[in-house]
Amino acid sequence: YIDRFIKDRITTIDGVATVNIYGERRPAIRIWLDRRAMAARNVTVADVDAALRRANVELPAGELESGTRLFSIRLDSRLSSVEQFRRVVIRREAGYPIRLASIADVRVGVEDESTAVRNNGDVAVGIAVIRQSQANTIAISNAVRAEIERLNNVLPDGMQISIGSDDALFVAASISEVVKALAISLALVVLVILLFLRSLRATLIPAITIPVSLIGCFFLIWMLGFSINVLTLLALLLAIGLVVDDAIVLLENIERRLATGESKLKASVLGSRQVTFAIIATSVTLIAVFIPISFLKGAAGRLFIEFGFVMASAVAISTFVALSACPALASKILKSGTAMSEEEARAAARKGLAGRWYRAGLERAIRMPLVVVAFALAFSATGIFVYQTLPRELSPSEDRSVLFIPLTAPQGSTLAFTDAQARQLEKRIEAVKDELGINTIFVFSGSFGRPFRSFIVLRLEPWEKRKLGHREILRKLVPFTRDLAGARGFPVSPSGLGLRGNSTPLRAVVGGADFEQVKAWAKTLLARAEENPGLRNLDLDYEENQPQISLALDREKANDLGIDVETLAATLQALFASREVTTYIDRGREYPAILQAAAADRQTPNDISNVFLRAGDGETLVPLSAVVSMKETTEAA
Numbered sequence: 001y002i003d004r005f006i007k008d009r010i011t012t013i014d015g016v017a018t019v020n021i022y023g024e025r026r027p028a029i030r031i032w033l034d035r036r037a038m039a040a041r042n043v044t045v046a047d048v049d050a051a052l053r054r055a056n057v058e059l060p061a062g063e064l065e066s067g068t069r070l071f072s073i074r075l076d077s078r079l080s081s082v083e084q085f086r087r088v089v090i091r092r093e094a095g096y097p098i099r100l101a102s103i104a105d106v107r108v109g110v111e112d113e114s115t116a117v118r119n120n121g122d123v124a125v126g127i128a129v130i131r132q133s134q135a136n137t138i139a140i141s142n143a144v145r146a147e148i149e150r151l152n153n154v155l156p157d158g159m160q161i162s163i164g165s166d167d168a169l170f171v172a173a174s175i176s177e178v179v180k181a182l183a184i185s186l187a188l189v190v191l192v193i194l195l196f197l198r199s200l201r202a203t204l205i206p207a208i209t210i211p212v213s214l215i216g217c218f219f220l221i222w223m224l225g226f227s228i229n230v231l232t233l234l235a236l237l238l239a240i241g242l243v244v245d246d247a248i249v250l251l252e253n254i255e256r257r258l259a260t261g262e263s264k265l266k267a268s269v270l271g272s273r274q275v276t277f278a279i280i281a282t283s284v285t286l287i288a289v290f291i292p293i294s295f296l297k298g299a300a301g302r303l304f305i306e307f308g309f310v311m312a313s314a315v316a317i318s319t320f321v322a323l324s325a326c327p328a329l330a331s332k333i334l335k336s337g338t339a340m341s342e343e344e345a346r347a348a349a350r351k352g353l354a355g356r357w358y359r360a361g362l363e364r365a366i367r368m369p370l371v372v373v374a375f376a377l378a379f380s381a382t383g384i385f386v387y388q389t390l391p392r393e394l395s396p397s398e399d400r401s402v403l404f405i406p407l408t409a410p411q412g413s414t415l416a417f418t419d420a421q422a423r424q425l426e427k428r429i430e431a432v433k434d435e436l437g438i439n440t441i442f443v444f445s446g447s448f449g450r451p452f453r454s455f456i457v458l459r460l461e462p463w464e465k466r467k468l469g470h471r472e473i474l475r476k477l478v479p480f481t482r483d484l485a486g487a488r489g490f491p492v493s494p495s496g497l498g499l500r501g502n503s504t505p506l507r508a509v510v511g512g513a514d515f516e517q518v519k520a521w522a523k524t525l526l527a528r529a530e531e532n533p534g535l536r537n538l539d540l541d542y543e544e545n546q547p548q549i550s551l552a553l554d555r556e557k558a559n560d561l562g563i564d565v566e567t568l569a570a571t572l573q574a575l576f577a578s579r580e581v582t583t584y585i586d587r588g589r590e591y592p593a594i595l596q597a598a599a600a601d602r603q604t605p606n607d608i609s610n611v612f613l614r615a616g617d618g619e620t621l622v623p624l625s626a627v628v629s630m631k632e633t634t635e636a637a
Contacts, residue, residue, distance in 0.1 A: 001159070006127070015136060016130070016140060017133075022126035022127075023117030025111075025125065026111040027109075027111070028108075028593065029106065029591070029594070030106075030594055031100065031581075031593065032105040032598040033103065033104045034598055039612050041103060042091075046571065048100070049574065049581050051090045052100075055088045055089075056583075057078075058077055078585060085584075086099065114415060114446050117442075117444050118441075119162065119442050119443075120440060120441055126442070134227065140168070162440070164440050170400045170401060170402075171230070186240055189241060190210075193248065201335065202334065205247060205330060205333060206326075209243060209244060209321045210244060213243040213317045214240075216321075217239070217314050220313040226309070238311065239318075243314055243321075246279045246319050247318070247322045250271065250322050253271040253272075253274055257270060258335075264330070265331045267334075268334075272326070272327040280319065283315050283316065287316060290309075290311040290315070397471065398494070399493075400494050401461075402460065403492070404457060404458070405455075405477070405481065406455055406490075407421060407481075410486075410545065411545040411546040413486075418445050418446070418452050418453065418487065421454070421484055425481065425484060426441055426443055428480045428483075437460055437466025438458050438459070440459035441456065442459070443456050444457070458491075474491050478490070490537040548633050552628060553565065557627050561622055561627065563613050568624070568628075571624075572624075574597075575595075576597060576608075580592040609623060610625075613627075
């Protein structure tokens with residue numbers, strides 16, 4: 001239903017790149033072969049394969065053309081129902097037909113049963129909406145939510161679409177907080193300028209440069225192909241303090257000249273000319289600091305590429321505004337002062353409270369240069385010591401209202417065993433769901449194409465509706481995972497700023513010329529790492545723990561019996577791995593017909609020995625054990 005009616009409607013939303021379906025149950029005709037019935041009727045897998053392909057073909061039949069009319073010919077030769085598949089004749093024995101129904105259980109099933117998905121304990125199918133690289137996350141989220149509302153009104157009884165996780169919630173909340181901080185920062189900067197300049201007219205000039213510079217930054221963000229996100233807004237937040245520096249320096253020099261009796265126009269022109277070089281030099285220095293951040297390598301470079309360019313853009317624009325708009329505004333807004341000499345202006349400045357404190361402190365510092373240098377060195381040394389003791393990480397932990405619990409069962413575990421461990425953990429979390437503030441428990445067993453892995457996503461209640469932060473919830477979940485006897489897992493939160501790699505923030509790569517030596521050193525490194533109390537949830541991505549049945553083929557004997565390797569391999573694939581042999585049409589869409597041995601015939605190594613192949617004489621059936629030998633080993637999964 002999702003593939004037919006829902007996926008296309010979501011995919012057509014503007015900005016959506018693709019829609020992935022997890023736990024999908026695409027229909028298929030499953031042909032469960034009974035090897036005992038096949039052996040009794042002298043039938044092999046190759047016979048079944050060939051018969052189905054012969055019975056289900058569609059070829060152009062041509063046309064009938066008269067003098068005035070043209071008729072196309074179409075033969076309805078496709079199999080389209082379970083009953084038609086069951087009645088396919090595999091071969092004839094003594095004149096009697098052997099039909100597929102006599103050697104196999106044919107029924108409508110699902111194409112892939114290697115995953116299990118649940119949402120709050122109910123069987124579910126997961127839909128992941130992947131946005132385009134430059135698309136707006138919040139806009140896509142709003143559009144998808146609106147489409148889900150419309151779909152919920154027309155869904156069949158018993159079916160409902162709910163949202164298990166939405167990155168846009170955190171993105172929107174983060175941007176809202178940054179915008180608030182931006183407004184507070186803007187107000188504080190203006191108040192500080194007013195406090196020190198003590199003039200509303202003078203404060204107005206640098207205050208105007210802030211919005212002008214920020215609006216210019218938005219234009220450059222668009223020109224550079226960036227988006228409005230947490231990092232670009234953070235750069236603008238930090239830039240507020242920088243964009244007024246140039247304007248304040250220029251304004252202070254203009255006011256100094258006005259105080260000496262110059263006219264507003266003359267003071268603005270000469271005052272700006274005097275400090276132009278200093279302002280340009282300061283701005284170029286700042287740009288030289290921020291630009292290299294955007295060219296860092298690795299995850300840090302990808303994280304800060306927008307941050308560095310936006311900061312540099314803000315400085316460049318503020319410099320242009322300070323040297324162009326500020327002198328023009330000063331010549332119109334500022335008042336001409338009473339003419340005073342240089343000494344009179346300094347004396348007036350010393351009468352102020354700030355001037356007296358600053359002068360007194362400066363005079364003491366000049367009289368005790370060694371003390372000042374000693375304090376500076378001591379302060380620097382203390383900073384170096386504190387830096388060494390501080391924890392280091394690329395990004396801080398963030399409460400994104402979502403937590404993950406990756407589970408790993410022993411390699412070789414079946415999906416049923418892994419899902420049972422996930423269910424056990426799911427029930428324990430369900431019991432404390434309301435207490436911890438958990439809204440949704442989404443379980444995906446068989447994740448990453450491996451039946452021994454499961455992945456649990458916990459969507460938390462909105463921040464204002466829960467008492468606990470994500471760290472407290474993580475700590476309360478740790479004992480639940482430790483108590484699991486059949487699987488290993490650990491609750492984690494997504495990395496800050498949306499970085500990947502939340503489950504394994506530290507990775508070590510062991511390389512060498514000899515593979516066996518590399519494996520030995522990797523195990524040694526793991527053992528030493530386990531002794532470190534600061535490391536947890538340690539794992540090797542290469543472990544030879546997957547049980548395996550290795551089959552050694554006796555090629556000479558197979559050649560003597562007339563059994564080719566291709567037939568042997570295809571038989572094993574069909575019985576134990578499943579193989580699509582043909583297709584059928586259902587309501588205008590094509591679905592596979594899949595061969596596989598019945599569940600009871602693929603449980604033990606003896607089931608492999610009892611597979612039969614047809615010998616070269618075309619009649620005799622030979623057991624697989626006659627041409628292969630088995631050995632139980634392990635391999636890396």
